[in-house]
Amino acid sequence: MSAPADLVAALPQYDIGAEIGEGGMGVVFAGTHRTLGRSVAIKQLPWDILNHAASSELFDREARVLASLDHPHIVPVYDYVRTGREHLLVMERLDGGTVHSRFHGGGVSGEQACAIGLAMLAGLHAAHRAGVLHLDVKPRNLLFTTQGVMKVADFGIARVISEGATLVTHGGEILGTPAYIAPEQAMGNALSPAADVYAAGTVLYELLSRQLPFDNTRGAISMMRQHMFTDPRPIAGVPIPIAAVIMRSLARELDARYREAESFAADLASAATAVYGPGWLERAGVPVLHLTPRVIAGLNSPTAPAPPSDARTRPVQRPSAPDPTLSATRVPRQPEPEPRPASTLWFRLAAAAAAVVLVVLALLNPERLPHQASPTLKLGDAPVSAPVEVDLSKPLTVTGPGNPGRVALDLSAAGIPLGSAETTSKAAGNGFTAQLELPGLARWIVGGAVSATIQTGTVTQTFTLLTSQHPLASAMGAGSLILALFALAYLESVLRTIRNGHRGRGSLFAGPVLGILFGAALWLCVSVLRVHEPSPGFGAGCAVAGAVAAGFVVVAARRRRASTVASR
Structure with missing residues (x-):
């Protein structure tokens, strides 16, 4: 598919080639800068999501932050163009394939999976420090250069698009990718770097065990419900030290999960050294160009971190075939849960x-509030000296001695007015009669037993009124x-x-x-x-x-x- 005319007109300094990718975050075209000869990838963002002021302004701010990210494991943004309804990101073009294509092609070894994990977490950590969440970490968003350096792409785009349409389908995908989405993201709760930690842990789980933590055969909604309400199945066939780190990153409760990417990376580096021995990162053949001092310390300290005592995951089972590299590794005993303060x-x-x-x-x-009895007034055929049951949908007849002229009925519950009616009495024999009809709203509000007050001239009588309709x-x-x-x-x-x-x-x-x-x-x-x-x-x-x-x-x-x- 060739680039649309609007896109070509918006970027006159680029030669724009064919479409090279498409997903929920937009369509990607190949391009070359006319003067510099630099190969780029041009992402055309979904205009139907960003085509209102709030989302456009939010993405303008986000694009400036994305352009400021400078890290060897983050795909750099060279330019951002907004013209008409177009929102275009010009990024480095990476032609070495994705982690997804490499995994489903020749596969990756355990050392390579852990090296990919360190590079991924290094990029995430740098972005988090700049205040940017990714929210769509998955193998397709992890790209390789031709020299084999892995970089994370599409930072921040999912968060901006979800401002206009949280978890809606766009271009055949659900924003956030259900297979990798964190529980709090699926539930619409406040998000933190721990959401990206969860997705990164899911990627490593898949690379190391060749399957996802949850059943992915029943559709996107079922997958998201599993992330929200169930624990991941124990990772199989993975050395215990690494398995413990991965399972901690997938804890549903934030208290039990790594809260930021650097801690995850440090424990992963330490566990991998315990399993594969010193120098494993160089032997993996996946360049990791930037590690923080904390991760380097973990790389040089072969220990096997245990998951926290309150982790909401089942214990990881020992693989059926013992791994000879674990013979010198001693896994610490998991501590007993501490009592609550x-x-x-x-x-x-x-x-x-x-x-x-x-x-x-x-x-x-x-059951009843105390009211002064009145043997002379009647509501219908019942004296108001006792509770009276009435149908509020019909006119109420009040009778009594004398001819007071004005007659009023007020309903209340715990002193709160619920409705009233007023009329002029008529003479009837030695007394009076009055027809009172409550407004429709009062008949809809009142239920059960309430206090009713009848005013006849100078006489005021309060009694208990029962409604004939069902309370609910x-x-x-x-x-x-x-x-x-x-x-x-x-x-x-x-x-x-x-x-x-x-x-x-x-x-x-x-x-x-x-x-x-x-x-x-x-x-x-x-x-x-x-x-x-x-x-x-x-x-x-x-x-x-x-x-x-x-x-x-x-x-x-x-x-x-x-x-x-x-x-x-």
Whole structure:
């Protein structure tokens, strides 16, 4: 396929050749700079995703950062052109193939896979320090020069495109590539370098074991669900020291995974030296041109790092055929899990006690509130001296002695107005009669038992009114249930964010607020379903108990997270 006319016109300084690649991140064309004679790859980004101001401006900023990345294991960006609807990246052209093509061609040895891993992690580490996440690390994005140097391509593009369409299909691929996507990326949570660590670990898992950590035969959605909710299968046929490092990089929980690429690379270098012996990197034949002092120290220190005690992965099984290179390597015994700090336990117990108080208060809400009896007023045929059941979809008839003129009916729950109706009474024998019709919205809101007040001239009478419709057919019933579930789900989201390492101070405010919402909603829902008249005192108590419970849960989660970080 030849380049479109718009692309040719946008880059007059280049001779543009045929298409050399296509994927979810755009179409790639070969090109040559007319003056310098330099071979380049020109990536035409998907205009339908970037064709609005927010995404375009975001990518303009991202392109400037990409152009500033200068590392031997990152594909350099030479130019960025934006004209009309076109967004074009001009990059170094690498003609040595990809890790994907080499792996599916002649294959790679264990030493070569580890060398590729070090080069990949070196590039990722440099990008992370510059504030750029890749978010689509996979074998097709790892390219070789003709001299065999491996470089990482497409930095930052997935993040920018996902701003406009998270995990949507474009060009036949799902952004993020489900086979390599991190759990937090699949769930739409906040992202960090640990997401690229997970993808890099998946690449190494595949190179070393010749299979993926999860079943890839059931489609993209199934693959993403496996990453989110299940542990990867133990890596088979790989020496134990290297297997332990790979499995730690694939831990679902951030607390158990390498949080940045340099730590992963240092442990990988150390484990590979323990397995393959000194000088393995030179023997691999894959040039690694830049290593940090920490990774060099690992390369010269043949140890076998053990996965953390709280890693959410099954233990790696010893290969059936013993590896002779492991005879001098002693794998440290995995330490026993440390007990949780006592302070965290007390916070959890306090939260549980507050939750019990919340439930008890909701159940103890009295069936009826005390009201002064009136033997003279009737609603329908029933005196209002006792609870009266009515159908709010029909007009309500109030009768009594005298002829007061104005008659009004007000409904409320725990002092909150729910609806009212007013009319002029008519004489009927020795008394009066009045037809009252509540507005449609009030009939939809009210459910269970509520307080009703009738005003007739100078007489005011409050009593208990029961609705004939099912409690869940009202906003008080179904609405309070939905509100309670929403508050609970949002609180769980706050806790998951804390567990993932984002300890924002807002959680200390959001937790109690959500607890108040949950406590009040639960109290109202229980009262409506049991047809009990809501008591404001018990509602306030439930709200306070909910705030205390949620506050203690948030504090416990933050302290546990802090203690986990401190122990690493």
